[in-house]
Amino acid sequence: MSRIIIGGGPAGLRAAAAAQDATLLDPTDTLGGLTHPELPEDRGLADPAGQQAVAAAYGEAPAIPQDRLTRALRCNGVTVPLPMRRRSLQTLLPKEALVPAVVEMARVRARARMHDLLGGGQERRTVAHWGEHLFGRVLYDHLYNAYIRQRYGDPEELNISVARVHHGVPAPESWVGLGRTPNEGVAALRRKIPTIHQGVRVEAIEVRGGKVDAVRTDQGRIELDGALWYAGPLEELGALLGDALPQGPRWQLQRLRGRHRVSVAMRRVGGGEELPAELHIADPAPFFRLTRPELLFDDVELSGIVVAELSLAADDPRGARADAELAAMVAEAARGLGLPELDPSGARVRRLRHYDPEWVGPWHPNHLSLALALSAMGLHLVGRLATHRFVDAGQELQYITALLERPSELRELTRTLLDPPVTLNDQDVSLTRFVER
Numbered sequence: 001m002s003r004i005i006i007g008g009g010p011a012g013l014r015a016a017a018a019a020q021d022a023t024l025l026d027p028t029d030t031l032g033g034l035t036h037p038e039l040p041e042d043r044g045l046a047d048p049a050g051q052q053a054v055a056a057a058y059g060e061a062p063a064i065p066q067d068r069l070t071r072a073l074r075c076n077g078v079t080v081p082l083p084m085r086r087r088s089l090q091t092l093l094p095k096e097a098l099v100p101a102v103v104e105m106a107r108v109r110a111r112a113r114m115h116d117l118l119g120g121g122q123e124r125r126t127v128a129h130w131g132e133h134l135f136g137r138v139l140y141d142h143l144y145n146a147y148i149r150q151r152y153g154d155p156e157e158l159n160i161s162v163a164r165v166h167h168g169v170p171a172p173e174s175w176v177g178l179g180r181t182p183n184e185g186v187a188a189l190r191r192k193i194p195t196i197h198q199g200v201r202v203e204a205i206e207v208r209g210g211k212v213d214a215v216r217t218d219q220g221r222i223e224l225d226g227a228l229w230y231a232g233p234l235e236e237l238g239a240l241l242g243d244a245l246p247q248g249p250r251w252q253l254q255r256l257r258g259r260h261r262v263s264v265a266m267r268r269v270g271g272g273e274e275l276p277a278e279l280h281i282a283d284p285a286p287f288f289r290l291t292r293p294e295l296l297f298d299d300v301e302l303s304g305i306v307v308a309e310l311s312l313a314a315d316d317p318r319g320a321r322a323d324a325e326l327a328a329m330v331a332e333a334a335r336g337l338g339l340p341e342l343d344p345s346g347a348r349v350r351r352l353r354h355y356d357p358e359w360v361g362p363w364h365p366n367h368l369s370l371a372l373a374l375s376a377m378g379l380h381l382v383g384r385l386a387t388h389r390f391v392d393a394g395q396e397l398q399y400i401t402a403l404l405e406r407p408s409e410l411r412e413l414t415r416t417l418l419d420p421p422v423t424l425n426d427q428d429v430s431l432t433r434f435v436e437r
Contacts, residue, residue, distance in 0.1 A: 062177045230382070
């Protein structure tokens with residue numbers, strides 16, 4: 001057996017499809033945890049730079065023009081198109097906050113410019129520091145605080161990398177779909193994987209002589225004669241390796257967390273305002289985005305469907321709620337925001353455990369050092385969560401393909417394919433760039 005992949009959601013499917021001759025150990029009872037394959041994973045899109053890799057894995061990678069991916073921001077009860085224009089601030093901010101926000105932003109920007117010239121100033125480590133020091137507390141609280149919490153976690157803990165990637169990586173002029181429809185894309189991935197063992201619980205990864213030697217599951221022991229790829233939750237990897245993992249990498253592993261992603265799809269009922277393909281929510285809500293996949297994919301299954309995306313910390317009690325409770329919560333929150341009515345009675349709920357990385361503290365050096373140590377043991381981290389990067393499916397596939405050919409070049413592949421080329425000067429950050437991806 002040349003390669004074994006321990007899956008952890010759609011990333012495991014992609015890794016196995018790219019490898020083609022691999023055996024996938026999928027812990028879920030549904031393929032990749034995609035309980036509703038007719039719904040898009042995340043947005044169902046990838047950057048066109050990965051179009052060739054996406055087409056190879058998903059059968060097709062149809063171009064999605066930017067005019068179909070209409071985007072908007074809901075903030076303080078007002079919806080404005082994205083990218084924003086400067087005059088949008090006049091409608092987004094309450095009247096009593098507008099003048100204080102402008103005055104404070106001018107003051108903090110002038111102070112930051114002076115620090116650049118004369119030296120000194122405060123080091124920015126968290127998203128909260130970044131927002132307050134560049135825009136001031138008033139603007140940060142009104143435009144960023146709720147959105148960051150709903151999508152990424154606590155801004156007081158999140159590394160400043162979140163803000164820089166959020167604002168510093170420009171959106172492409174067009175996108176590509178993961179297959180002609182989401183359902184067909186998942187089916188194409190499945191056809192490329194010769195062996196899948198579903199509902200398998202991995203109990204241990206055995207190491208001999210400093211190299212991974214076998215995988216022990218609840219269904220038996222599998223010996224390795226090739227590489228082992230891991231696309232599962234990092235939180236569980238330490239227990240699987242046990243004492244075979246040195247203390248240094250174990251310490252680093254304990255500082256890398258993941259967040260659950262929950263998608264709640266409901267049919268729109270009644271009238272109300274027209275929703276774009278993506279509506280980002282900067283008002284307090286249980287979800288950070290509503291999407292209308294029918295605007296991107298020609299599929300009758302998606303007609304009239306609105307998908308609410310939730311990102312939940314692993315210990316968030318909302319994650320334990322029943323599907324019906326989650327749907328009712330989302331529908332009520334949408335109603336409270338003045339959005340069109342959603343019918344929770346026929347909701348489709350998908351839960352992807354540990355789907356999003358949570359960039360807390362000095363995550364980057366910790367993760368890179370961990371990945372290099374594991375690679376030396378013959379264990380490679382793949383997928384969005386295990387690589388701990390906010391990458392789309394195309395970037396995942398490009399990285400996996402390169403890693404197949406050049407596993408010894410992990411550091412360089414990580415730098416060129418996973419770490420976005422953010423060259424943004426913080427002082428040049430514009431409010432109009434809210435939500436590029």
